[in-house]
Amino acid sequence: MKQITAVLFIILSFMISAQENKYSDKEFQQKLDSIKTEGNLLYSHESASWNSGDLMAANQKLREIAQSYLTYKSNDTIKTIFLNKDESLVVAEYSFKDNQKKPVKENFQPRKPNTTELNLNKIRSEVISQLSDPKYEVGVPEGYSLNIIVLPFNENYKVYLIPGTSQSGVIPFGNDFLFIADKDGKIISNKKFHSRLIPAFTQGENGITVTMTTHSHLNTNPFISATDICTFKLYAPLTKLEAFSVYSGALGTYMQYNYKKDSIEKVKRP
Template sequence: MKQILTVLAVLFIFPAAGQNPDKLSKEISEEGIALYQSEMTSWNGTDIFIEHYKNRDNIGGYFSYLDEGTPKCIFFSKSQKVIGTICFPANYNPKDAKLDLVERDFTPKETEYFTIRQNALKRMQNDSIFKIYKDTNLNIIPLIRNKIKKVYVLTAASTGNTVIFGNDYLITFDNKDQVKHVEKLHNSMIVQKINDETIGHTVSGMHSHVIENWQTITPTDICTLMLYQKFTGWENYTTISKKFVSIWNSDNNLVIMKTEDFKGMTENILKNKKPKPEPEKKEK
């Protein structure tokens, strides 16, 4: 299976480079990368802030965003004041981050992120669609792109050696920043081990999608794969549904094709790999 996915990735990625990329693939990739940028900023920003800020009881929450290309992680107090600003270079290297612990008000842009984050949190606390499982946390990721406001909710493992897909949600808002719609992106939670007791270190993974509106790989899948790439070393990851097969590889390239086309190509590859029969030998 690994060989099949590698061959298909080569076949589909390079022809697409010479043409206009598929709209769906492009949109999902960009959204997933934007989520990754936000969550990576939060991961590193949290470590830095907690190390230097000692009044833990005053912390009300955090969020991250791009400020004219600069990744920023913002921590705010329970009285809704910014109490920590961590700015990162483009490579997100914590060693090059700049920390500012001066208390201040939100900027207008930060107010937008804060508002949808808090409105999402209120919905999460009062809507039974949201589930929390043992040894996991729900991460809130506000995202504003192309003037569209969303909040993604991801499930993160609080234990090592696991990568979690699923139990994720998308919250959208109206023009008054009120929750308009809440939906699940996966039907369940999928836990994949990085090192499996029976097969050792895994090199790839796969799961299926059954929700009708999310038949392709999701932006949250891409975000998770990018966040954990340095731990997993996975060469590729595949999602399968009745309509689409999506392949994300370690070079951050996404291939999406119809499931029927994937099956046809797989059959052809396997057929071509079969050894040719030796010519019949005649008795002398």
């Protein structure tokens, strides 16, 4: 038994070592840049949702009629729309460009949802109806929520679940998911980026301000994730943090992202 265990350990070590050496420096950076691009796309959607939600909440008339919302990209614009109770009408539309907090256009003239909006709403509803299946391990710890982002992806759709919280002084890393759904909303593949919620607290003991946060990734998800970047960009401006890092045991390195520079790189140690 000891011999078998030793052999398995050697094989596992070899596999991890092989993975560490799989990428050249150029390929590694290209991978990081691709992840950053996806993270920024997620952030543009969530930022628009956040800002639109604040604007809608400040409008008493809208609060009374607006129910669900959708955020999507249209050419160079990110739009957030609010639907009425039976989802038959769009009652508010906010348009954003370049991650601006202030919309470049607002429209409160009720209209019917267009084809894009109807499709996205269908996909979202169909995916949500499947998330109660225990095999997906989707849960929401107390004090947190899950926000959904639907992105067209070739002939299918990417559906991200990203954690949120109204608690101050915490960045809710972890408990994030990616589902690939077909054109009818049926889940055809899924991925869980972290094993659990990993809240990063920005105030240490005795009120000490935290200036760097690091968490580690499982071997099955060796790279920093687009969801990590999106979450950090949303919450870091509310803190003193400018950067965070991820340690990958599979790759044997740290990856660090700085939201003010919008830069991501491999580092020896943060």
